[in-house]
Amino acid sequence: MAQAQEMRSPIESGCPDGFQYMHPVMRRNFGMWDHHDHPAPGVLYHESETGEGIWTVRAGTQRILDVFTLRTLCDIGDQYGDGYVRFTTRSNIEYMVDSEAKVEPLVKALEDAGFVVGGTQNSVTMISHTQGWLHCDIPGTDASGVVKAMMDELIDEFRNTNMPNRVHMTTSCCQINCGGQGDIAINVQHTKPPKINHDLVANVCERPSVVARCPVAAIRPAVVNGKPSLEVDEQKCMCCGACFPPCPPMQINDAEHTKLSIWVGGNHSNARGKPTFQKLVASGIPNNPPRWPEATAIVKRILRTYQEDGRDWERINDWIERIGWPEFFNKTGLPFTRYHVDNWRGSRNSLNASAHIRQ
Ligand code: SF4
Ligand code: SF4
Secondary structure, eight states, rough: OOOHSOOOOSSSSOOOOOOGGGGHHHHHHHOOOOEEEEEEETTEEEEEETSSSSEEEEEEESSOOOOHHHHHHHHHEEEEOOOOOOTTSSEEEEEESOOGHHHHHHHHHHHTTOOOOOSSSSSBBBOEEEEETTTTTSOSSSSHHHHHHHHHHHHHHSSSSSSSBBBOOOEEESSSSSSSOOOOOOEEEEEEEEEOOOOHHHEEEEEEEHHHHHOOOOOEEEEEETTEEEEEOOOOOOOOTTTTTTTTTTEEEOTTTTTEEEEEEEOOHHHHOOOOOEEEEEEEOOOOOTTHHHHHHHHHHHHHHHHOOOTOOOHHHHHOOOOOOOOOOOOOOOOGGGGGGGTTTTTHHSSOOOOOOOO
């Protein structure tokens, strides 16, 4: 223990030693937590083998925070908490306090300042999202905007714990990079191959890098109008968008043909069953800022059906596993189309197509 509390020497890359930022109760009891409890939505209690306890109050944030909001959050932590905060991977802020008496005033201060306390246990917690138009150079939509629009409508599901189990949602603003497995994921879906701006390719792109980037070998070097350029075999192209980052003249973002898709049943955890990949359940949804009503309506429909039909503590993937995919489509009323069938030629490698029994 004593050793773990010594600060390690700084290294040039990577995150700093986390122990220096931890609440003293957490530092003293590192590795000795005995059990935890959920006294109220948005509040967690952890007790150590030594008998010491710590309360955590969780509030949602919009992730991309201006300095004034950050200062407000920090001031609340200094005034009503013990001066220690941390952010979760889903952009919630957590305040740790060493006494139960501090919890209620802290929750009130957060709510009075307009923050929403919740996101614990069997709630819909904050959507984990990627950068969108604000920071990244390749998005087909604004992930942060989708999150804001959806969480405005799911505020009661964040505040209360009325889902069968926890719901993790993710959004991803391109098809290839960040994002992640989610119980429900809202991802960009390009539906047309890139249009090439031949005038710019020779000035902007390293052609071999672009050719190498394509996962289905659909790009070839070509000479167009006497200039070195590229061509795309549209029969092979699966509209993934991977050629756009190394070569912006491969224009794939399109107001009409860049859509949203919804995937369900992804789960990193192996607490009760194996981790699972999410699967496509709705595609071709209009990418319709600023409120994305069509995508939000589908997400709400899936959540309502899960809420009514899921058994206690079933995650979305467990629920679908129990009722089967045909019933999932029946119960949610989502149409099952040919686009839900994984007919990509490379899928043979990812499907268990052999007759051999494997462990
Ligand atoms: S998901 Fe794609 S577009 Fe969005 S931030 Fe990540 S790399 Fe950029
Ligand atoms: S969109 Fe994807 S599949 Fe199509 S050409 Fe670009 S990298 Fe290849």
